[in-house]
Amino acid sequence: MTSALIALAAPAAVSPARLIPAALVGIALIVLLITYFKVHPFLSLTLGSLAVGAIAGLPMADTITSFTTGFGSTAAGVGTLIALGAMFGKLLADSGGADEIVDTIVGRSSPRSLPWAMAAVGALIGLPMFFEIGLVLLMPVIFLVARRSGLSLVRVGIPALAGLSVMHGLVPPHPGPLVAIDALKADLGITLALGVLVAIPTVAVAGPLFSKYAARWVDVPPPELFEAKPGAEGARRPSFPVTLATVLLPVVLMMGKALADIFAAEGNAVRTVLDFLGTPLVALLLAVIVAMFTLGGGAAMDKKAIAKSLEQSLPPIAGILLIVAAGGGFKQTLIDTGIGGLIAGWVENSGLSVLLLAWLVAVLIRLATGSATVATVTASGILAPLVVNLGTGEISLLVLAIGAGSLFFSHVNDAGFWLVKEYFGLTVGQNIKTWSVMETVISVTGLVLVLLLDLVI
Template sequence: MSLLSATDTIVPAAGDGQLVTAALVGIAVIVVLITVVKLHPFLSLTLGSLVVGVVADRELADVVTSFSNGVGKTVAGVGMLIALGAMFGKLLADSGGADQIVDTIVGKASPVALPWAMAGIGAIIGLPMFFEIGLVLLMPVIFLVARRSGQSLIALGIPALAGLSVMHGFVPPHPGPLAAVDALKADLGLTLGLGVLAAVPTAIVAGPLFAKVAARWVDVPTPELFGGQERRARPQRPSFALTMTTVLLPVVLMLAKTLGDVLYGDEEPALRRVLDFVGTPLVALLLAVIVAMFTLGRGAGMSRDEVMATLESSLGPIAGIVFIVGAGGGFKETLVDTGIAQVVADWVQDSGFSVLLLAWLVAVLIRLATGSATVATVTAAGIMAPLAEQLSTPEVSLLVLAIGAGSVFFSHVNDAGFWLVKEYFGLTVGQTITSWSLMETLLSVTGLAVVLLLGLAV
């Protein structure tokens, strides 16, 4: 991957050695506060930003200004998209649309194809939903399918979790990829398209293929939770075709905008202007939510009050995510304004080190330390931001994906997802590591390999 010459150079606030020390100390403070003190990531990122500024010899007032500007720009650019994504996901769950997808795919799958079908279900459910929501939704599905088919819980559960996790790390509108797209100024439609392209082989390797091996290591009975009863279904559910059309609507709109940019170049005919408008992420997701109110909400027989209640209840759980992502944007702005990120960019440019590999490694280290894929993504994106200015548009999108791949590396005891999987599946810590944690690691490494291969073509 080639580096282009930068157009703007940030004047460092101190010497290179002091700036690197400031970055390392700031990241260390964030890690300690999250993992040892158990402080909320929003507060940890805020305090870490202040520490960076102090060690880098910046005026505290300037540090606060940089952090505040970063939070404001990130929330303005990403916060509304996260809110709209949460509304869409809640409508999909409450209307029974998600159940319709699951039942249709599982009902048509043979026993041999079931693990592949579960990976597809995880990916489809994971496309519009946040990881934790998708995980809770998938668990009863995994248990019921395992009981009905008599197949191993791990053989069916790992593919579903791989499909869910790969979307969480690679594909907008999930908070991490959205934040990275915003911080690196990547093309969202192109990133989405490349993300889906990279997600498919990654999910296959870490899902159905790895599940065959993991099922030999970990053999546990299906827990009684959700296992002895069917989930309560709505009397009426939207059809499979209508549900899938609605789920894919924002994806199609954003990809259409990118396709229009490629086909028309500098020309601006009426169709190009329409595609630019409807393919703007905010508009695409807004249209998807409005359409879902009718196709999913009314299509499931929900009253207007029920639809409005679903939309309202979707926002509370994601408030913390919005502020974490916002604080990550503030931390990124602090790194940029102190000149630290530019020092890293100059080092990479002079060293000839692979930008994609470095971005992945930075995200891996932060992920291992904090346990949060979102924190790893937004922090790594901040460190790599100056490099994005020196890359072509496709290369910036691949940079986002490399960071996303690193952000899901080896989930362990400091990750809430680790404990959710352990408790739901009834595993020991060791069994969770040899199934879930290794699956996440394989997903991360495979994702990096696919991104590097894509990098050869752009």
Template sequence: MTRLSVEMLAADAPEPITSAGHAQLGIAVLAGIAVIVLLITKFKLHAFLSLTIGSLALGAFAGAPLDKVITSFSAGLGSTVAGVGVLIALGAILGKMLADSGGADQIVDTILERAGGRTMPWAMVLIASVIGLPLFFEVGVVLLIPVVLMVAKRGNYSLMRIGIPALAGLSVMHGLVPPHPGPLVAIDAVDANLGVTLALGVLVAIPTVVIAGPLFSRYAARWVDVPAPEGMIPQRPSEDLEKRPGFGATLATILLPVVLMLAKALVDIVIDDPENSVQRVFDVVGSPLIALLAAVLVGIFTLGMPAGFSRERVSAVVEKSLAPIAGILLIVGAGGGFKQTLIDTGVGQMILDISEDWSIPALLLAWLIAVAIRLATGSATVATVSAAGLVAPLAADMSTAHTALLVLAIGAGSLFFSHVNDAGFWLVKEYFGLNVGQTIKTWSVMETIISVVAGALVLLLSLVI
């Protein structure tokens, strides 16, 4: 970014709500993040409350009037929920429909019937990546880990050889590929093109998941050789096997929003005329809201009806899918409020100035900030929304492709080294029957590989795009 472009951005930026200099703003940022980290890790306070209090602390340390800080936080929370809240809700409905109808089981069983021996780790990556597209990470873990345990037990496979590829597929989708909450929030924060981000995210995700999944699992299986814990292996009810949607219909439903969003991105590139009627049609059908809404509506007929769902059952599935995401929506919204507080206090302009003086690449800066917040808070979502707020001003002078890569750099950094302050760490530990050391050798190392490989691929792509 040139000095001229920085000065132009400064001229266009709104007046900060404080007159603090760079040193005070830097202290305010560190203090605000420290408050968030301390509340989450030490006092075990919910991330929503921690982000809210951290935003107020940031404004106070920056010397901003408290009423203006509250206004900034509220505006950021509202705009973020308005931007991604409906998308998160639609994704949750689709995921719940997929799980309750037996569609997820159908995909799992169909692929496993055609896989065996050395191909099994690759099959687990494929299963997790496909299933992971519409599901939150925790939901995907709960859904897939029992399958992993059954495959390992019945096929006499090493648990890590099967489990690591499945976890890698879920984690990569969670961090790099919309419509997951983290990428969606980052896209909204830096005003990136969702279709381009999705396309580049898939491009980065494929080699990343191969390296962190099937390839790394060879070493993980040697380091930690444990059997599948008997108490965790589920027994599926036989009556569910007779009422499941077809494999093709289920797969088509899952991939429908992805295809629509990618089609919009392709049409935008090929036609590149906002007044063109074809492009305008694809701008509508390929928008995230319409794409996900279409998948949900199609899913009622392709997933719900074959499973014998009545209208009342469909309504109940929708209702049950929305309750668990309340916390996620609040965290994401509070992250948007924290971002807006950062911008309104002038931290965004400070980041612009510092990045110009240090000559540090914006993508590397975004990755490093996300890594630091991830290590401190243990939350990939908190790391994503906070880092996106800090580096959002850097996107103002970027091309469409590089803005998308900025989102991916943040997502990659947010996955770095999951450890004891991450709920996912304990989820994996308990499901696999591991101790803390074994979980670090497998899960934590896998997450680090994903973060480093994806970050490196993003930097390489930035040199050729």
């Protein structure tokens, strides 16, 4: 690995003594702009990239080229997947498919098993949807279940939030994992499979198990919000089996590709077909097309309603796309200055676990900026040179370590912190005891599971 790292070292025109200060100043500038001056992360990442290049000694023209190259490649590789994921999630919500999943699972659960059912609901809804969208969809259900069951709002809500958050941080096609996969050149199918493997026990620990204790610390009644609308119960929905099959379709296709790549010989006809169908772009595109018929048709939506749903799915993700692409530009700037290679050499000589380092870097950026996405894209850029001599499975675990770190201790600089606080009607202290601690449990549990998997992969 040493020779490969030397190849990634700083160019001769850039003094190694300037690289670490350049990285620190660039990251500090991004953090300061986002947290203190409230500058949009897109602008913050752009300005941070220019600062890194200038301090490292790169010509400004080269710095701009590095940033735009990274911006464009990330937007091309990840942007289309985020857009397709948003379309799919919007169809799932507008058709009533999300409601059908929730009502079916919750309706078949006893009061004792409700926290586990809510964790399953959160994970299923969180698989195709962004965290904020899934949270808005689940809130009426969380309140209704808490009222009807007599259980604490925290006992019912934390498992659902855990399911949503774990999917958001560890499982593609969410933006964070996708950016890390793109930056580190990880195999999406293998990362997806390992992500699900890590996600299931993580949700169990941070959801139903942790909520038992959190409910003792904080006991609040469900707010009088989201009363059922007259006639809403009679609205036509796609059936549960059809909805579930549609949600799992892209997951099955991408996992099929990963398994075919492992067990089928190259050139095998089945492998060729699965390699095509399991390509992320194709899998998500097929999922959207199928959803137009299974979800849209199942809800008796006409062509105009389906088209409107798809159209309305894109504007809300414009900011996410810009942040993700700018993160790719920042990553490329770090790589082209040689900072990543310098850090890689330091890590190799220090003997520190690459997975632990990845987690720590993501944790620090998460605590400073409050953004899981910014933490993921920045950490991925810093750690990209470390993957040179790593195996396919190890690179996927690196993605998951970064994802786990990006979820650590959500607090007052995270928009999700305030979203949960206001919906649940909690004080800041109560929200820290529940939501913030839950996020920390997810992060630490995820890291432990990643390190355990590293022993056998």
